[in-house]
Amino acid sequence: MPHQAPDVALGDHPPAASAVPAVRLRGLRKNFGSVTAVDGVDLDIRPGEFFAMLGPSGSGKTTVLRMIAGFEQPTDGTVELGGQDVSRLAPFDRDVNTVFQDYALFPHMNVARNVEYGLRVKGVPRAERRRRAADALRSVRLDDYGRRRPSQLSGGQRQRVALARALVNRPKVLLLDEPLGALDLKLRHEMQSELKQLQRDVDITFVFVTHDQDEALTMSDRIAVFNAGRIEQVGTPQEVYERPATAFVAGFVGTSNLLGGRAAEAVIGMAGLFSIRPEKIRIDGDLARPAGPGETVATGAVTDVVYAGAILRFEVALDAGGRLSVVRQNTDGVPGFTDGRVRLTWRHEHNFPVTGSE
Amino acid sequence: MTAAITNTPRPAGSPRRRLSAYLRRTPRLRLGILLSAPLAWLGVAYLGALAALFVTAFWSTDVFTGRVVVSWSLDNFATLARDAVYRTITVRTVGVAVIVTLVDAVIAFPMAFAMAKFTSRRTQRLLVIAVMTPLWASYLVKAYAWRSMLSGNGVLHWLLVPVGLDGPGYGLPATVITLSYLWLPYMILPIYAGLDRLPDSLLDASGDLGARSVRTFLSVVLPLALPAVIAGSIFTFSLSLGDYIAVKIVGGTSQLLGNVVYDNIGAANNLPFAATVATVPVVIMLLYLAAARRTGAVDTL
Ligand SMILES: Nc1ncnc2c1ncn2[C@@H]1O[C@H](COP(=O)(O)OP(=O)(O)OP(=O)(O)O)[C@@H](O)[C@H]1O
Ligand SMILES: [Mg+2]
Numbered sequence: 329m330p331h332q333a334p335d336v337a338l339g340d341h342p343p344a345a346s347a348v349p350a351v352r353l354r355g356l357r358k359n360f361g362s363v364t365a366v367d368g369v370d371l372d373i374r375p376g377e378f379f380a381m382l383g384p385s386g387s388g389k390t391t392v393l394r395m396i397a398g399f400e401q402p403t404d405g406t407v408e409l410g411g412q413d414v415s416r417l418a419p420f421d422r423d424v425n426t427v428f429q430d431y432a433l434f435p436h437m438n439v440a441r442n443v444e445y446g447l448r449v450k451g452v453p454r455a456e457r458r459r460r461a462a463d464a465l466r467s468v469r470l471d472d473y474g475r476r477r478p479s480q481l482s483g484g485q486r487q488r489v490a491l492a493r494a495l496v497n498r499p500k501v502l503l504l505d506e507p508l509g510a511l512d513l514k515l516r517h518e519m520q521s522e523l524k525q526l527q528r529d530v531d532i533t534f535v536f537v538t539h540d541q542d543e544a545l546t547m548s549d550r551i552a553v554f555n556a557g558r559i560e561q562v563g564t565p566q567e568v569y570e571r572p573a574t575a576f577v578a579g580f581v582g583t584s585n586l587l588g589g590r591a592a593e594a595v596i597g598m599a600g601l602f603s604i605r606p607e608k609i610r611i612d613g614d615l616a617r618p619a620g621p622g623e624t625v626a627t628g629a630v631t632d633v634v635y636a637g638a639i640l641r642f643e644v645a646l647d648a649g650g651r652l653s654v655v656r657q658n659t660d661g662v663p664g665f666t667d668g669r670v671r672l673t674w675r676h677e678h679n680f681p682v683t684g685s686e
Numbered sequence: 687m688t689a690a691i692t693n694t695p696r697p698a699g700s701p702r703r704r705l706s707a708y709l710r711r712t713p714r715l716r717l718g719i720l721l722s723a724p725l726a727w728l729g730v731a732y733l734g735a736l737a738a739l740f741v742t743a744f745w746s747t748d749v750f751t752g753r754v755v756v757s758w759s760l761d762n763f764a765t766l767a768r769d770a771v772y773r774t775i776t777v778r779t780v781g782v783a784v785i786v787t788l789v790d791a792v793i794a795f796p797m798a799f800a801m802a803k804f805t806s807r808r809t810q811r812l813l814v815i816a817v818m819t820p821l822w823a824s825y826l827v828k829a830y831a832w833r834s835m836l837s838g839n840g841v842l843h844w845l846l847v848p849v850g851l852d853g854p855g856y857g858l859p860a861t862v863i864t865l866s867y868l869w870l871p872y873m874i875l876p877i878y879a880g881l882d883r884l885p886d887s888l889l890d891a892s893g894d895l896g897a898r899s900v901r902t903f904l905s906v907v908l909p910l911a912l913p914a915v916i917a918g919s920i921f922t923f924s925l926s927l928g929d930y931i932a933v934k935i936v937g938g939t940s941q942l943l944g945n946v947v948y949d950n951i952g953a954a955n956n957l958p959f960a961a962t963v964a965t966v967p968v969v970i971m972l973l974y975l976a977a978a979r980r981t982g983a984v985d986t987l
Contacts, residue, residue: 399890419893426894432887436909445905446895497895 355405367557383554425494433478440474464496575684591650742961762962783926794873802881856938872921880914
C-alpha cells in the first residue's frame with residue numbers, strides 16, 4: 329500500500345485549504361421517482377485537487393457528478409462552482425467539462441474535429457482552434473491521430489481523445505466518470521499515472537468517480553466514500569484507509585476486520601465496534617509470551633490460510649469470539665502452527681472505533 | 687483452420703454429426719442453404735416480374751384487334767419521351783413524391799426525437815404502437831376519410847372558414863396531404879429507431895462542451911440521424927411515386943404516373959405502353975437508391 333506513513337505531504341502542490349472551494353455542494357439531494365439516488369450530500373472540493381468519489385455501484389456517484397455538470401437538476405440543495413451558485417444553470421453555462429464513461433466521442437467527426445468542438449462552439453478563431461487542439465492532442469500523446477475517426481481507435485486512445493476534448497477548453501473543473509473502467513488492467517495502470525501527471529501539469533481540479541479502491545487510494549489527494557446516496561467519510565487516502573470513520577468505509581476501502589460486542593470488551597477492554605487492518609497484525613505461535621508495551625494481544629485458532637503468492641492471508645477465530653483476517657509477507661513460506669493455535673499482536677493505536685454495525 | 691480441425695478432441699461420429707460439423711466449417715454453404723428458399727422467391731416472383739414488365743415495354747398492341755403484338759421496338763419509349771403530357775405527369779409525380787417526403791420528414795423528425803429522447807421506455811412503447819395503429823386500417827378507409835374531411839362541407843372547411851381561409855378542395859394539395867398522412871408512419875419509425883440508437887451521452891457531451899440546444903441539434907443529432915431520415919424517405923418517396931388511388935379519390939382531375947398505367951391497362955387496353963410508363967418510377971427509384979446508398983442510409987434499413 330502506498331501512503332503508509334500517516335503524515336507525508338499530499339503531493340507536489342498541496343491544495344490551499346483557505347481558498348474558495350472549486351466545487352461546493354450543500355444539502356444535495358436527487359430523487360428519481362421513488363428512488364433516492366443522492367440523499368443529502370455536503371462537500372467542498374479544493375482548487376487544484378485530485379478528488380476521488382469512491383463507492384459501490386448505485387451509491388449515487390454518477391448522479392452527483394451529473395448534477396455538478398448540470399445534466400441533472402437537484403431535487404434539493406445547491407451546487408457552487410468557484411463560489412458562484414450554478415444550481416439552475418444549464419451545462420453549457422458552467423465552466424466544467426466531463427469525460428464520459430463511454431467517452432461519448434462524436435462518431436461522425438474525426439479526432440481533431442472532436443477535440444475542436446468546444447472551441448468551435450464558442451467561436452474561437454480557426455487558427456487558434458487548430459493550435460490548441462494540436463496542443464491538447466500532443467499532451468495526451470496522440471499528435472498524429474487527428475484525422476482518424478473514433479471508430480479507428482483503441483479504447484485507451486479513445487479515452488485520451490475524450491480527455492483532450494475536455495481539457496482543450498481549459499475548464500476550472502474536470503469531471504471524470506470512471507474514465508478507466510473500460511480499459512484492461514495493464515493499460516489502466518498506465519493511464520492512472522498518466523492522468524495523475526497530466527493533472528499536475530494542467531493544474532485543473534479533477535473530480536474522479538471510481539469504484540476501484542486501489543485507483544482512488546493511489547491517485548487522489550482526497551477521497552469521498554459514498555454509500556447509498558450519502559458520503560460516509562471524506563479524507564486523504566491515509567485517513568480513509570488508516571482511520572475509517574465507519575464500518576462501511578473500513579469494509580469498502582481495504583478488508584473489513586471488525587471486532588465488536590463481547591470480543592471487543594475482552595480483547596481491547598472497551599465496548600464498541602473496532603476496526604483493525606489485517607497487515608497491522610503480527611501473527612506467531614508463541615502463545616505464552618505476554619503483551620509488550622503498547623500492544624494488544626489475542627489468541628485464537630487458524631481456520632483458513634489463503635496463499636496469494638506475495639502474501640499469505642490467515643483467517644483466525646479468536647478465543648474471545650469474533651474473527652480477524654491477518655496478512656503477512658510470504659517471506660518464509662507457509663508456517664506450521666502447533667494445532668493451528670496462534671497469538672496475534674498489534675499496537676493499541678491500530679485498533680480504532682468505527683460507527684455502524686458488524 | 688486445419689489446426690482447429692486436427693485438434694478437435696471428439697472425432698466425428700454419426701453421419702448427422704458429421705454433416706453438422708461440415709456445415710459449421712463452411713459458413714458460406716450454410717448461408718446458401720438457409721437463403722435458398724427466400725432467394726428463389728425473390729428471383730422468380732420479384733425480379734422475374736420486373737423482367738417481364740421490362741420486356742413487355744418493348745411490345746406493342748394491334749390498333750384494331752387490341753391484341754398484344756410481340757415485336758421489338760422502341761416506339762413506346764419514344765412516345766413517352768416525345769409527348770409533353772407524359773413529361774408533365776412525370777414531373778408532377780416526382781414533385782408530389784418529393785413534397786410528401788419533405789412534409790413527412792418535417793413532421794416525423796420532432797415526433798421521433800421526442801419519442802426517442804424525452805419519454806420513458808413505457809411511453810415509448812405506447813407511442814410506437816400508436817404510430818403503427820393507422821397501418822392496421824384499410825388504405826381506402828383512410829383515403830375516403832380524407833375525401834370527406836377535405837370536401838366542401840367537410841371538417842377542414844368548417845375549421846378554416848372562421849379564420850377567413852378555405853379548405854384546399856380536391857386537387858394536388860389534397861393529394862399531398864393525404865399521401866403525407868398515409869406514409870407518415872414509414873418515416874417516423876426509421877427515424878425513431880435511428881435516434882433511439884443515438885447515445886444520450888453524445889447530447890450531454892455536446893451541451894457539456896458549450897453547445898446550446900439548436901447547435902447540438904444541428905451538429906450532432908441531425909448528421910447522425912440523417913441516414914435514418916433517408917431510409918424513411920426511401921419508403922415515402924417510392925410509395926408516393928407508385929400511388930394512383932389517393933389521387934383518384936382526393937386529386938380531382940389531376941393525374942399521376944400511376945393513373946396513366948392504370949388507364950392504359952383498363953380503358954386504353956394498351957398493356958405494353960402501361961409497362962413502359964411503369965418503368966419510369968422504377969428507374970427513378972433506382973437512381974434515388976443509388977444516391978441514398980452513398981449516404982450510408984441503405985445500411986441502416
Ligand atoms: N435516470 C435515472 N432514473 C432512475 N433512477 C436512476 C437514474 N439514474 C440513476 N438512478 C438510480 O440512482 C441510484 C444511483 O445511481 P448512480 O448512477 O448515481 O450510481 P453510481 O454510484 O454511479 O453507480 P455505478 O458505480 O454503478 O456507476 C441507483 O439506484 C440508480 O438506479
Ligand atoms: Mg456511475
